[in-house]
Amino acid sequence: MKKSLIILGAVSAILTSCKMDNPFLTESNLPYGAPQFDKIKFEHYKPAFEAGIAEGKANIDKIVASTEAPTFQNVVAAMEYSTPILNRVANVFYNLLEADTNEQMQALAEEIAPMMTEYSMYTSLNEGLFQKVKAVYDNRESENLSASELRLLEQTYKSFARNGANLNAEDKEKYAALSEKGSLLSLQFGKNVLAATNAYVLNVTDEAKLAGMPAYILSMGAETAAEKGLEGWAFTLQAPSYGPFMRYCQDRDLRKQIYMAYNTRAVGGENDNREIIKDIAANRLAIANILGYETYADYALEERMAKDKATVNNFLKSLMEPSLPYARAEVKEIEDYAHSKGFQGKLESWDFSFWSERLKEDKYTLNAEELKPYFELESCISAVFSLAGRLYGLQFQPIDLPVYHKDVKVYDVKDAEGNHKALFYADFFPRESKRGGAWMTDFRGQSIENGVEKRPFISIVCNFTKPTAGEPSLITHDEFITFLHEFGHALHGILAEGVYPSQTGTSVARDFVELPSQFNENFGYEEEFLNSFAKHYQTGEVIPAELIAKILNAKNYLSAYGQVRQLHFGIVDMAWHTLSAPLEGDSQAFEKRALAPYSVLPDIAQTAICPSFSHIFSGGYSAGYYSYKWAEVLEADAFELFQEYRDNSADHSIFNKEAADKFRQNILSKGDTEDPAVLYRNFRGRDPRPEALMKKLGLSK
Helix, strand or coil, X not given: CHHHHHHHHHHHHHHHHXXXXXXXXXXXXXXXXCCCCCCCCHHHHHHHHHHHXXXXXXXXXXXXXXXXXXXXXXXXXXXXXCCHHHHHHHHHHHHHHHHCXXXXXXXXXXXXXXXHHHHHHHHHCCHHHHHHHHHHHHCHHHCCCCHHHHHHXXXXXXXXXXXXXXXXXXXXXXXXXXXXXXXXXXXXXXXXXXXXXXXXXXXXCCHHHHCCCCHHHHHHHHHHHHHCCCCCEEECCCHHHHHHHHHHCCCHHHHHHHHHHHHCCCCCCCCCCHHXXXXXXXXXXXXXXXXXXXXXXXXXXXXXXXXXXXXXXXHHHHHHHHHHHHHHHHXXXXXXXXXHXXXXXXXXXXXXXXXXXXXXXXXXXXXXXXXXXXXEHHHHHHHHHHHHHHHHCCEEEECCCCCCCCCCEEEEEECCCCCEEEXXXXXXXXXXXXXXXXXXXXXXXXXXXCCEEECCEEEEECCCCXXXXXXXXXXXXXXXXXXXXXXXXXXXXXXXXXXXXXXXXXXXXXXXXXXXXXXXXXXXXXXXXHHCCCECCCCCCECCHHHHHHHHHCCCCCHHHHHHHHHHHHHHHHHHHCCCCCCCCCHHHHHHXXXXXXXXXXXXXXXXXXXXXXXXXXXXXCCCCXXXXXHHHHHHHHHHHHHHHHHHCCCCCCCCHHHHHHHHHHHHCCCCCXXXXXXXXXXXXXXCCCHHHHHHXXXXX
């Protein structure tokens, strides 16, 4: 016990030496223990990380030094609750590093990375701790464990093995060094992407060059220019600016300029990621090799539903082969349409969005701008909350709590009986301190410790069009689908019902985690749901039936092209992570070789996906991007159950409570307490049927 007492004394000293007003060092006194964003200052982070790491080490040493016989409770469960301070500070810091960052935060992330890696190694390579876990694992039959406890024990034991516990002393040192290097490389990758994205501005001073642009885009461009001290209009690589510009700008040269900027982000210059991605892939391969795996994919997939690289590659191939002819036909149709309208030459990538939008308008007499007045953001928020109420009995009530940015809103989530279920944070608008895209995260997951439950703090972060001086935030139907997607993830966190934090909410296999999010998107195409909220923000007119019909008719417009594009991402991800030797050649050439058989548009030599492919190089989807399509199969099959209930019910409502209860009880609330394949079978009564996705996309024969 001597070492443990020494470290406990050190923890006490650190806590005493820190300013005791550090909001991370004690439980919050706000309602539900909410994060104290009003008190958090930059200088609080590092001392809190130091205190949290010291506390974690002391608790690990206490477990190791105990003379009691190892049990599930005094070893495995004790590990689950060993880092309360570290959890508090890390959950805030790493979320804000993505949502509201600055150079100070980025520099601190690089400083903290070795500290966090060293702590991870202190735990995962701790021989004494591993022997305690192994003793519990070897005696698991005698402990009368519940199914979730047994699963946690088995996963904890495997986690030690997968993180180097069985390595010799020399290899443990190598593994620790590789892990630290990988963490720093990923941080640098993300920093470069953000910097490259923010570095570009297309400044237009001649209004004639902006012919065809809707008024809201011009208004947004003028505001951006004013914010940056520029004349005229300014357009950036942020999604709400870049996407509409590519769809509506008639000036082909301007489209090409911004397209090339977007698709050469972090290619060359001071933010070049081309060598970094080679280093990241080589580092991951070295980690896999030292643990006894041929490739990183072999290592990563072992704990996912797919299990191995052959299954993933066959899965991607099984979708690509039937989709590719459809996708090429779609591109040909767009090129023929463009030629019929006077366009000359070859359809290039910077032409695709513009002409596909024109064809969509002609073919379905539908354009995004026609729909936007019916999707005012505040109405969409109410609608999404109402959807959760009709399906799962949830209520969302605004609550006055501190936030990390003025744009963030907070809601107290209650169930039908008025019981608190979660805090929900919503951060909708782009800014230079926020990375692009949309995501769900949490500031605290759900857990139960010593009989006391902690409910989760869930957050979604998006980049929707900001309100202007003249009109509120109006979002596209595509953005509304994105909102539904991230809210599906949020429901997975909000409705979590478990005991151990590593098993609750979205802490599930990577190829299972997208099921709730993609499932939730389906409601955005349901007439019954759209009629309940989509009203013109000025007149109050309910969205006309003909507009809904257009949405539904256009639902599968370019579905094959979209599927092939997603499969491209999965294929290039697997190409990097099935390397059995470090890549010696050019990373762009490697990417292009991997994707060449599946091209649908002419290749542009200078462009590359991977230098800005954050999902796989800094976002946790390495050897896992296929999971979006994997989960699409699950969600298409899952939503068919709701459609079956609707077709067979008296009211023909898609909001079927029996189906929703099945989804909540077997999927949303379960987290990782059981194998995901078992959870899905419990919900559906069988395994998923892949043909459900092809049918949904209109690609089945």
